[in-house]
Amino acid sequence: MKSYYMPTKVVECENVVIKNKDLFGQYGKKALIVTGKNSSKVNGALKDVTDVLGELSVSYEIFDKVVENPPVDNVVEGGLAGLDCDFIVGIGGGSPIDAAKAIGVLIKNGTENAYEKLYESKGLKSIPIIAIPTTAGTGTETTPYAILTDHKNETKRNYSPRVFPEYALMDVRYFLYMPLHVRNNTCIDALTHLIESYMTVNATPYCEYIALEGIRMWGTVKEALKDETMSKEAMTVFMNASSLAGMAISQTGTSLPHGMGYPLTYYNKIAHGLANGVVMKAYLEMCKDEEKVSKIVDNLGFDSLEQFGGFLQSIIGTLDITEDEIDKYSESLMANAGKLKNHPDPVTLDDIKTIYRKAVKGVTI
Ligand code: NAP
Numbered sequence: 392m393k394s395y396y397m398p399t400k401v402v403e404c405e406n407v408v409i410k411n412k413d414l415f416g417q418y419g420k421k422a423l424i425v426t427g428k429n430s431s432k433v434n435g436a437l438k439d440v441t442d443v444l445g446e447l448s449v450s451y452e453i454f455d456k457v458v459e460n461p462p463v464d465n466v467v468e469g470g471l472a473g474l475d476c477d478f479i480v481g482i483g484g485g486s487p488i489d490a491a492k493a494i495g496v497l498i499k500n501g502t503e504n505a506y507e508k509l510y511e512s513k514g515l516k517s518i519p520i521i522a523i524p525t526t527a528g529t530g531t532e533t534t535p536y537a538i539l540t541d542h543k544n545e546t547k548r549n550y551s552p553r554v555f556p557e558y559a560l561m562d563v564r565y566f567l568y569m570p571l572h573v574r575n576n577t578c579i580d581a582l583t584h585l586i587e588s589y590m591t592v593n594a595t596p597y598c599e600y601i602a603l604e605g606i607r608m609w610g611t612v613k614e615a616l617k618d619e620t621m622s623k624e625a626m627t628v629f630m631n632a633s634s635l636a637g638m639a640i641s642q643t644g645t646s647l648p649h650g651m652g653y654p655l656t657y658y659n660k661i662a663h664g665l666a667n668g669v670v671m672k673a674y675l676e677m678c679k680d681e682e683k684v685s686k687i688v689d690n691l692g693f694d695s696l697e698q699f700g701g702f703l704q705s706i707i708g709t710l711d712i713t714e715d716e717i718d719k720y721s722e723s724l725m726a727n728a729g730k731l732k733n734h735p736d737p738v739t740l741d742d743i744k745t746i747y748r749k750a751v752k753g754v755t756i
């Protein structure tokens with residue numbers, strides 16, 4: 392049986408918020424805007440939203456304290472700021488939009504016992520979410536996931552409820568002023584979603600089609616990652632590839648590279664996309680389905696996996712972690728049943744250590 396379910400309405404054009412103003416009026420009288428500290432003020436997204444809400448006489452509260460890789464405490468703070476709100480507009484990268492989804496669950500179900508609600512209660516619903524992404528990385532605008540920092544387990548983990556945004560509003564204008572490291576790390580995250588989705592055991596033909604097309608699109612603009620300033624045209628392709636990647640992982644989840652990236656982000660503060668991207672080549676070398684790996688390499692426009700690896704290294708470099716860290720992080724991955732079961736073949740502790748080692752030293756073992 393094949394199925395596909397991704398209910399978010401995706402609208403993409405320049406000035407998307409202004410042009411689709413009326414949709415902000417359908418969810419109630421008061422909005423909670425959830426965003427990061429700074430970027431949505433600089434790229435114009437926050438002003439567009441507040442202008443539109445003002446015109447519609449929808450009142451709003453702004454919670455602009457979402458930190459990168461938000462922990463539960465941060466989300467509770469957002470929930471308390473918006474208890475009387477009817478819907479949420481999440482603006483920013485994956486951190487604010489994931490926080491928006493979790494805050495929506497807490498506003499609907501109460502902020503007490505937040506950890507249990509977010510990590511242990513599968514069926515909880517949220518108030519409606521409108522997602523306005525500003526990084527071409529996580530694809531969270533088209534996924535039901537929210538990845539929060541779980542300090543109890545010293546890792547990052549998807550929450551238990553599944554909340555798809557009602558709308559994903561995409562405007563490339565918001566993406567054009569990312570600092571180079573944010574832009575490249577997030578674009579690499581999108582590529583890892585496409586690749587991991589395609590390689591998972593869960594990939595249906597629909598997902599494979601979406602993922603391969605996303606990989607092809609990403610490959611057409613890859614050289615633009617080397618430029619300090621990216622053209623609007625190239626950024627639009629990355630933005631669309633990122634949303635496609637969200638659509639793909641919304642069905643399949645991610646797998647080993649994301650599971651291996653979480654400890655790198657938790658303990659070594661390595662940005663999310665970079666943490667997954669840095670292990671990608673060694674992961675593909677371990678994958679047994681050579682035909683699928685060749686299709687990825689071809690669709691990206693490379694001659695070989697070696698060439699792809701060299702390209703990734705030129706953009707994001709190699710890892711700098713110790714053998715002790717490799718041991719600890721490999722054990723952490725082996726305890727992550729969710730990621731292991733998404734990989735089509737049995738995986739050993741040594742397999743994972745080998746991937747980390749190759750990523751650290753950049754050598755073939
Ligand atoms: P992020 O953590 O949301 O933001 C990283 C940095 O980029 C912040 O300093 C942010 O500034 C800045 N930024 C965001 N948009 C910008 C723009 N347009 N111009 C300039 N700066 C901008 O980064 P992210 O990589 O998008 O999100 C990572 C999070 O998403 C992780 O927690 C990851 O685990 C999660 N994730 C979720 C999913 C999912 O399906 N839900 C999938 C993959 C990853 P401000 O703080 O000022 O905004």
Ligand code: FE
Binds near residue numbers: 529580584649
């Ligand atoms: Fe990711």
